[in-house]
Amino acid sequence: MDYLLTEEQKMIRDLAHKIAEEKIRPVAAKYDQSEEYPWDVIKVIAASDLFGLFIPEEYGGLGTNVLNLCLATEEFSRACGGIAVCYAASALGTFPIVLFGNDAQKKKYLPDLAKGKKVAAFAITEPEAGSDASAIKTVGKKEGKHYVLNGLKHFITNGGDAETYVVIAMTDKTKGARGASAFILEKGMPGFTFGKKEEKFGIRASSTRELVFTDCKVPEENLLAREGMGFIVTMKTLDMSRPGVAAQALGIAQGALELAVKYAKERQQFGKSISTFQGIQWMLADMATEVEAARALVYATARMVDAGIKDVAKASAMAKMYASDVAMKVAVDALQIFGGYGYMRDYPIEKYVRDAKITQIYEGTNQIQRNIIALQLIKEMAR
């Protein structure tokens, strides 16, 4: 379908597509096996200027918007969901600074992130605090000109490979939801270490690690916004980045669909191409329609965010939930179309199934997304 993209949007999409086909697809299986961080690919993306898409020009970026970020993420994900998430998660860790940073903080951290010289990560999740983000136990105690952080974050994407971290810690337990604050941390700060690297089912090219804070001294200049703004920073950040996760899922779905159509055309059984069998055709038709519907939701949401519309929570939740559910379904159906070959690691499709699953879980599980949608719906009815 034609989404009436502007020249600039098409340029970004085509550039990301070129990188995906020439630099990501050839190495996707390799990084999936080795689980090494794909620095080679990061360097290529950095040289293309795509890390700076949503960073303001005065800090070295291109000052464009979330839709462009989605277009790039979608193209990368078509080739590899794992490598794409390294890019998308860096955006997640950069948005807090873009949205809430003061001039000094922006000047210090954004230029390197815009150039892709460093990548970022966002850290809120803890062993006891997943969907229930307010249950975080990491504390930050003000001592003189520093905050001293103690605690543990886990399941942090880009953890260990990123240089710049935005970490949410409780600074005042008595204030409940208003008691958390957001801090910018740098890799190498004394007291800030990394725990184990997780071995994952999918998106294996990306690194997922524990962050450990042991009397970690963070200078007060690194506090984002004000004390107590932690969850606001989180919510606003996730609002901006949720279309990106949806775009990642969308890209995985699109990639799986393309592989399925190609395979169906080539595979011959009973003397003909299996793409001539109505059963296969109907599967493909459903898959393609679902992907297109997901795309429409994702782009529309991204456009709303870029237009500054305040009430995006429901749309954004719908886009993420639907795109990720579609990704999972389409990937599994695509594997079915590959038949026995689909089950073999020699063939690329099983990786798409493994990569798709996480999109239904992180950045807010689809169950939480449904809560959001339902509550918002009811609230609107009550007016």
Added chain:
Amino acid sequence: MRACPFDAIRMMDLPRLSSTDDISLKKGRGKAVIDFNKCTLCGACIDPCKFKAILLEKETKEAPTAHLKEYKGIWVFIEQKKGKVQSVSYELLGKARELAGKLSTQVSGVLIGNDLDDQLDELIWHGADNIYLVEAPELANFQDESYANVMIQLVRKYKPEIVLCGATSIGRSLISRVAITVNAGLTADCTGLDIDPQRKILLQTRPAFGGNIMATIISPNYRPQMATVRHKVMPIMPADKSRKGKVIREKFDASVYTSRAKLIEIVDEIETLVNLSEADIIVSGGRGMGGPENFKILEELAHVLGGAVGASRAAVDSGWIPYSHQVGQTGRTVAPKLYIACGISGQIQHLVGMQSSKVILAINKDPDAPIFKVATYGIVGNIFEVIPALTKKFKETLKR
């Protein structure tokens, strides 16, 4: 329309002039229109047009090379490296002899270098009637400028009608520079050379678009007519030791022998990576290989033969070998002197990538495999027995 390699011809429907027009004017039978943004005036459409409707007019001016008739004789640039004549030159001498017969003229070799007396007899035995020998210490090794200078001086002085040269790194660089300077036409990488019986000019045939089409080229109005020929294309004439020839030693002013670029060092590398497109011998594996580890036996055979390893699409798609080795419609087009197809069935999509190979050896357990229809030699057998046996045999006979 289909004859045009540049997609420049389109059929336009004729407009109906009035409602009473003869309705038997079928749709689609219209006028051909040529898009001059795409047309390169190559003339490929002229013959195929059944209606002789296409006319290519070239402004004929007097031959830019004055006194064409003064140019006589066929020259072959003799390539030497470190004082030894390269085999491509012998191949060209043989071909030149054949062409000279049709023109009733002589064959001369042009040899530039230093201390080359020991090479002269072989050249005469292989077909040279004359050898123009230019020797100087500065000319011992090839340099683009100095060798070009010498050739240009010789051509201007002795006026050959045809100059042939090997399409090697040296040959191609040298002869392009010469052709431009003496205002001559040059055709590269010819696979066929002949003389037009009426016009008595050189017909130069070469592949284009990776060998998928052939073009015949002439340089009727300019002299000398120059062509480069790839090695292993023309056969070597056996040496005839009874042949006699003349050696003409030429000397020029030292300024002719100078080159602004300076050769500092020659570095020989024994283990040069064999590039698929340029390989003379390719050992290729298909679905019949069964798995990536079995490509090892192909590598061994290729190594003994000094060749490269290729693959069919089936092997590449199965992930047994990288795409850079793929030969065929969606891979590379190759034309080596020997292509050994192992466990490859010979689907048309693979054939279009290698059917210009000089000799094809196919090994397959299926006697009905289509590859046997185009192979020069075929072995019906088990590739896992045949290939190691071939490797062993060639190791002995080639002493590798």
Added chain:
Amino acid sequence: MQIIVCIKQVPETTQVKINPETNTLIREGVESIINPFDMYAIEEAVRLKEKFGGKATVITMGPPQAEAALKEAISMGIDEAILLSDRAFAGSDTWATSYTLSCAIKKISKFDVILCGKQASDGDTAQVGPGIAAHLNLPQVTYVKKIEEVKDAKMRVERLMEEGFEIIEIPLPGLLTVVKEINEPRIPSLKGMMRAKQAKITTWTANDLQANPDYIGLKGSPTQVVKIFTPPPRQGGQIFHGDTQETVEKVAGLLKDVIIG
């Protein structure tokens, strides 16, 4: 450093397929791309500019659609682009092409080095590079696989030969043709693509070049194509069955001359 790169827009020949039934070229949907070898020349030019400062200019002779190739070069980091376009250039063989390009280079006048790709993937002649050097009477080195050093208006380069390579010192101004081994062409950056989009391409006609009309286009081309044909299909040959050792002996004997010869 003032660098000039000469490029050509060609059909994507690896995509040029043969219709297996009729043995003719299938040309629908064949894209036009920058001649692959020229990509290496463009990349090397940009690297030289990044290293030594200065300006890189790209020239091509072609129809108006060749602008796309020039813009792609700009997106990779070339500063300026010139299109040589004129009906009078049509039908040029390599002599006329190298003449036309050298007229343009004469018009630019100030340059340190000219870079060309080794050959074009449609014609495969490798003649235009040395042709330009001859027209301009410049020193040349072909098949350059590495520029080792640039110092005192001289370049020290490695030239790829069949059995290894040579080290050659070439004084500037001079001309180099480059091979694939020299570098890895970059993917254009977004900023580069945007710059390419805004870029104004200068177009020069035969008049602008003050080119001698006898030396350009069909008129200026010493060579002419008289025939284009598809090569005849192959016929099958001898097939051997039976004992492996015997067969191998026979075949090895038949192939020996092919291999050594």
